[in-house]
Amino acid sequence: MDLKPENPPTDAASIPKAVIFDTSVLSAIGKPTAPAYRATERLFLEHNITAYIPPCVIGEIHPESDPDIKLKPRILEAKNTGWMAEAKEFNELSQYNDGPKATEISDRVRTRMADGLRGVSEDEVEKTDTLLPGIAIQLLAGGEANRVGIAIKDWNAAESAHDVLKNTVYEDVIRMYRGRNFIDWILEQDDDYSSGREIY
Numbered sequence: 001m002d003l004k005p006e007n008p009p010t011d012a013a014s015i016p017k018a019v020i021f022d023t024s025v026l027s028a029i030g031k032p033t034a035p036a037y038r039a040t041e042r043l044f045l046e047h048n049i050t051a052y053i054p055p056c057v058i059g060e061i062h063p064e065s066d067p068d069i070k071l072k073p074r075i076l077e078a079k080n081t082g083w084m085a086e087a088k089e090f091n092e093l094s095q096y097n098d099g100p101k102a103t104e105i106s107d108r109v110r111t112r113m114a115d116g117l118r119g120v121s122e123d124e125v126e127k128t129d130t131l132l133p134g135i136a137i138q139l140l141a142g143g144e145a146n147r148v149g150i151a152i153k154d155w156n157a158a159e160s161a162h163d164v165l166k167n168t169v170y171e172d173v174i175r176m177y178r179g180r181n182f183i184d185w186i187l188e189q190d191d192d193y194s195s196g197r198e199i200y
Helices: 023-028 035-046 071-081 102-115 127-141 155-165 179-189
Strands: 018-021 050-053 084-086 148-152 174-178
Touching: 018 023, 018 127, 023 148, 023 179, 035 050, 035 071, 035 179, 071 084, 102 127, 102 155, 127 148, 127 155, 127 174, 148 155, 148 179, 155 174, 174 179
Parallel strands: 018 050, 018 148, 050 084, 148 174
Antiparallel strands: none
């Protein structure tokens, strides 16, 4: 089934047990007291889903650029609660079920993203966005999950990764989500949330 990144989950059971967050999604869920954070925590704990934060995302967190975000303590608290974990460093040779290696997929995503942005070279494409599908392959190869989701804000990155993964062995085991739609859907499932709050 070809599920576009714009499509939110059909239900909680359809969400892979491992979901990679990009920096914008991690920021968007807010502090531990925020509605989006609490709703995500409740749903992930209830359905045994783990949010994985790759080193490339952690590397983008610079307190001096926005001291109010305080993402590192947010990761630590979620890790201690049991619904978030840090992914391992990108391994370009990771491979699952004889599919393309992680570096091949990341390179293809980078090329596709550059094609979708006029006047932008591959060297100028956001590197973290291109690595996330490779991190997903690592999780599959390491046996940490049999399906992986990736929640990412950037439309071009999500669509590019989706198109690259299509017609490979990863098509049915790596699911791309647009970050806004993914979090909005989680909030809609949460009884304690009042609708109408803008998260981005």
